[in-house]
Amino acid sequence: MKYAFFQGCNIPIRIQQYATSTEAVLNKFGIELQVVPDFNCCGYPARNVDEKAYLLPSVRNMAIAEKMNLDILVICNCCFASLQKAKNALTKDSPLKDELNGYLAKEGLQYNGTAQIKHYLTVLYEEVGTENIKSQLVNQFNALNISVIHGCHILRPREITTFDDSFVPKITEELLQVTGVTSLDWRGKLECCGAALAGINPELSEKLLHEKITGAQTAGAEFITPICSYCHLQFDTAQKNMADVNPSAKLLPVLLYPQLLGLCLGIDEQKLGVRQNSTINAADIARIHSLLGPPVADKKKKKRKSAAAA
Amino acid sequence: MNFNILNVLTGIAVVVCLVGLVFRLSIWFTQGIRPASAPSLPTLSAGGRIVAALQGALQVLFSSRIVLFCKSVFVDLVFQKRIFDKSFLRWTAHSLIFFGFILLFFMHALDSLVSASLFSNYQPTLNPFLFLRNLFGVMVLVGVGLAVYRRLSMKAQRLKTYASDWTALFFVGVIIFSGMLLEGAKISSFTVYQNMVDEYASVDEEEAKALEAFWVEENGVVSPHAVQPFSAELIARGREINGDSCIECHASNRAAFASFTIAKISRPFSAMVGDAAAVTIFWYLHILASLSFLAWLPFSKMFHILAAPVSLIIKSVTGDEINEPANILNRQMIGLSACTHCGTCSIECSSSMFYETFKNDFILPSEKVQYLKRFAANKEHDPGIVKRMQQGLYVCTSCDRCTTVCPSGINLKELFVSARYSLLTAGTPETTMLSHFSFPLALAQNFVDDHLKALKKVTELFKKNFQHLSDLTSPITLGRPSPFGNNSYKGCFSCQRCTNICPVVRSYDNPVEALGLLPHQIMFSLGIGNVELAMGSQMIWSCSTCYLCQEHCPNQVELCDIFYNLKNSAINKIEAGASS
Numbered sequence: 001m002k003y004a005f006f007q008g009c010n011i012p013i014r015i016q017q018y019a020t021s022t023e024a025v026l027n028k029f030g031i032e033l034q035v036v037p038d039f040n041c042c043g044y045p046a047r048n049v050d051e052k053a054y055l056l057p058s059v060r061n062m063a064i065a066e067k068m069n070l071d072i073l074v075i076c077n078c079c080f081a082s083l084q085k086a087k088n089a090l091t092k093d094s095p096l097k098d099e100l101n102g103y104l105a106k107e108g109l110q111y112n113g114t115a116q117i118k119h120y121l122t123v124l125y126e127e128v129g130t131e132n133i134k135s136q137l138v139n140q141f142n143a144l145n146i147s148v149i150h151g152c153h154i155l156r157p158r159e160i161t162t163f164d165d166s167f168v169p170k171i172t173e174e175l176l177q178v179t180g181v182t183s184l185d186w187r188g189k190l191e192c193c194g195a196a197l198a199g200i201n202p203e204l205s206e207k208l209l210h211e212k213i214t215g216a217q218t219a220g221a222e223f224i225t226p227i228c229s230y231c232h233l234q235f236d237t238a239q240k241n242m243a244d245v246n247p248s249a250k251l252l253p254v255l256l257y258p259q260l261l262g263l264c265l266g267i268d269e270q271k272l273g274v275r276q277n278s279t280i281n282a283a284d285i286a287r288i289h290s291l292l293g294p295p296v297a298d299k300k301k302k303k304r305k306s307a308a309a310a
Numbered sequence: 311m312n313f314n315i316l317n318v319l320t321g322i323a324v325v326v327c328l329v330g331l332v333f334r335l336s337i338w339f340t341q342g343i344r345p346a347s348a349p350s351l352p353t354l355s356a357g358g359r360i361v362a363a364l365q366g367a368l369q370v371l372f373s374s375r376i377v378l379f380c381k382s383v384f385v386d387l388v389f390q391k392r393i394f395d396k397s398f399l400r401w402t403a404h405s406l407i408f409f410g411f412i413l414l415f416f417m418h419a420l421d422s423l424v425s426a427s428l429f430s431n432y433q434p435t436l437n438p439f440l441f442l443r444n445l446f447g448v449m450v451l452v453g454v455g456l457a458v459y460r461r462l463s464m465k466a467q468r469l470k471t472y473a474s475d476w477t478a479l480f481f482v483g484v485i486i487f488s489g490m491l492l493e494g495a496k497i498s499s500f501t502v503y504q505n506m507v508d509e510y511a512s513v514d515e516e517e518a519k520a521l522e523a524f525w526v527e528e529n530g531v532v533s534p535h536a537v538q539p540f541s542a543e544l545i546a547r548g549r550e551i552n553g554d555s556c557i558e559c560h561a562s563n564r565a566a567f568a569s570f571t572i573a574k575i576s577r578p579f580s581a582m583v584g585d586a587a588a589v590t591i592f593w594y595l596h597i598l599a600s601l602s603f604l605a606w607l608p609f610s611k612m613f614h615i616l617a618a619p620v621s622l623i624i625k626s627v628t629g630d631e632i633n634e635p636a637n638i639l640n641r642q643m644i645g646l647s648a649c650t651h652c653g654t655c656s657i658e659c660s661s662s663m664f665y666e667t668f669k670n671d672f673i674l675p676s677e678k679v680q681y682l683k684r685f686a687a688n689k690e691h692d693p694g695i696v697k698r699m700q701q702g703l704y705v706c707t708s709c710d711r712c713t714t715v716c717p718s719g720i721n722l723k724e725l726f727v728s729a730r731y732s733l734l735t736a737g738t739p740e741t742t743m744l745s746h747f748s749f750p751l752a753l754a755q756n757f758v759d760d761h762l763k764a765l766k767k768v769t770e771l772f773k774k775n776f777q778h779l780s781d782l783t784s785p786i787t788l789g790r791p792s793p794f795g796n797n798s799y800k801g802c803f804s805c806q807r808c809t810n811i812c813p814v815v816r817s818y819d820n821p822v823e824a825l826g827l828l829p830h831q832i833m834f835s836l837g838i839g840n841v842e843l844a845m846g847s848q849m850i851w852s853c854s855t856c857y858l859c860q861e862h863c864p865n866q867v868e869l870c871d872i873f874y875n876l877k878n879s880a881i882n883k884i885e886a887g888a889s890s
Contacts, residue, residue, distance in 0.1 A: 009709035057663035156857035192856035199748025
């Protein structure tokens with residue numbers, strides 16, 4: 001299976017490790033990702049300003065994928081929601097579709113809506129499947145407490161994103177379980193990281209982020225796993241910026257999901273770019289490695305098998 | 311030919327070129343773009359900036375970075391890897407023009423200085439020089455052809471072409487083509503042939519006839535009296551005499567393959583004006599084109615011949631990490647002067663679709679750079695252009711692709727950040743600041759104070775332009791519902807679930823004071839037809855767009871989407887007011 005790899009604007013320049021680790025993990029399962037230099041911004045940054053300006057870029061991206069006869073695989077939640085929103089808006093509104101296709105026609109592109117938009121977690125969950133992942137595990141974490149923050153735009157509005165149950169999301173949780181980590185129940189799990197307000201209402205943005213950091217730490221998290229690239233930048237870059245002002249604050253290091261899973265699949269830590277997360281230090285990495293051990297589930301199975309044999 | 315005229319014209323062109331070069335180079339050390347308020351940057355004199363530049367250069371020369379310098383010369387300047395990486399077509403076009411033109415310049419234009427001193431037997435009429443001149447010329451022409459094709463075919467990919475871009479290609483093309491016409495006219499000219507015979511060959515009448523027959527047959531001379539076809543013996547005899555008298559200094563004209571072919575086209579012209587006059591006319595055309603190009607070079611984008619190598623080497627040895635304030639400005643201005651308006655940045659720009667919807671050329675990086683030169687010189691005061699430039703600088707996803715792909719190695723990112731805050735501090739409030747384009751800027755923490763000040767300016771503009779609940783003195787009345795994109799607010803029955811779940815409302819001790827209207831109150835104002843009041847509430851700009859309200863609404867009111875609509879309408883209204 002091959003996908004057009006939609007990285008958006010932030011990942012290629014600010015979070016390369018998210019792209020490389022996702023690709024490394026998916027390659028393990030025979031899923032190929034093709035980088036498409038022609039892709040442009042998903043449109044999300046313009047959403048406050050103008051709805052059409054917000055939709056057109058995603059329509060162009062989907063038209064490019066269509067032309068390549070590929071579905072799109074997305075990492076960033078905001079890109080994912082923008083692409084899904086554009087698809088949804090154009091299904092409902094055919095005059096708008098014609099109007100936006102008018103812009104694309106200049107470059108010989110046309111949007112018909114045939115390319116599917118998939119979040120990488122959906123691909124891991126539905127196409128690869130947790131059983132399949134489990135069968136390839138070389139390691140598993142033992143007693144590693146992490147807080148996951150799902151990110152708003154992958155879950156809501158549910159009619160648009162159609163990713164998972166927006167109140168009790170299970171895809172991410174089950175995928176986390178596979179790695180053996182303990183995904184804590186904590187208040188900020190389904191809430192906002194503050195990214196959408198950064199640079200617009202800085203105080204409020206920091207407040208929302210700070211609330212999440214302390215919330216996760218209070219719940220006992222050693223690491224935070226942000227799904228969205230905006231959340232990642234909030235926890236990995238904005239948290240660092242905040243710590244520069246307030247050095248006494250305890251950093252909550254970031255570990256991305258494909259990094260967690262990649263370590264369990266035996267992929268080299270360097271390749272997963274764990275050290276590129278700016279909130280992580282050598283002690284954190286040593287701690288991660290100390291908690292990695294042989295997969296437990298397999299042992300149980302073997303036991304069961306041997307019990308059945310006996 | 312008339313060497314006095316040539317000397318005078320060359321003198322004028324060289325002087326103009328030198329004056330131009332001094333002028334362009336002085337800009338490197340006198341102009342710059344930076345926010346007026348930046349306190350950490352002292353006023354820098356031109357002298358101080360030149361010293362800083364020299365210090366920087368010396369530091370590179372006497373450090374391990376000299377290796378990077380040498381590598382850059384081969385990889386970036388000679389091989390032009392940055393062009394190669396992005397477009398094979400463009401690399402082919404540029405390499406053909408670059409190598410063809412440079413080699414012609416040294417081998418042919420400066421032949422008395424270069425070729426004659428390198429090769430003791432140099433004669434422009436001997437091979438390989440005769441052949442190479444044509445080869446290099448054809449290389450340039452093919453390159454120009456490819457460049458024209460690229461500019462025409464990439465128009466749909468937002469590659470903008472100015473008259474100045476066509477002029478540059480036209481100039482280069484005319485220089486080469488006129489040179490070929492000149493050589494072709496000389497090839498067919500009987501006068502030129504006769505002069506050479508008189509000067510170099512001592513032949514009797516019979517031998518002269520044979521030699522002429524050979525040159526007409528083999529070398530393309532157009533004789534006014536010799537009648538073809540010639541007998542084979544006559545030509546054979548001519549070949550013999552040619553071998554004795556000519557070949558030592560003059561190879562076969564067929565080696566000048568391009569000019570030899572072109573001569574066939576220019577022959578009717580020579581016949582019309584006379585062969586000697588045709589040579590003179592083409593000579594003037596070629597000389598004037600070449601010298602005008604030389605004089606024009608420093609004032610045009612062709613200045614990149616000098617600036618782009620400097621810019622590329624700076625990029626390579628510093629990795630775009632420059633801390634010395636003087637050198638930051640020097641780097642900016644070297645970068646601006648190195649732009650060739652090739653459009654690579656705009657083709658790859660992640661904001662390209664915003665350019666389509668905002669209808670603002672300045673969203674494309676290549677177009678920004680052209681005008682930033684005027685801003686750096688403090689020459690741009692048209693409020694309309696300043697406003698559009700400000701928006702163009704802000705509607706940017708900060709993906710840095712432009713900087714990564716620029717074939718001239720310009721640090722566009724730094725230029726745009728400085729220019730953005732330079733305009734924001736001085737200019738009018740920028741409504742696009744209230745978008746997620748602000749997110750990467752907040753992360754990068756450049757010019758933080760300037761950002762906050764500009765943000766304050768735009769929030770105040772909104773406060774001034776819209777009604778607020780606290781300003782109302784008379785009781786709110788029910789109005790006619792105004793047409794509004796999303797009608798789901800009609801389902802609101804004021805259960806306040808939205809307000810209760812909102813993480814933003816929760817963040818304030820006194821949310822009504824901080825936010826103006828709470829989410830359910832915004833739905834209520836829409837319900838009574840007061841869109842103005844809803845647009846004026848701080849709540850819509852403080853919305854974290856987390857969609858919790860919308861997801862939890864028991865009656866499917868699309869609150870977050872409605873907030874987006876309100877934000878769009880509010881910005882629209884402000885912009886309409888600003889432009890009217």
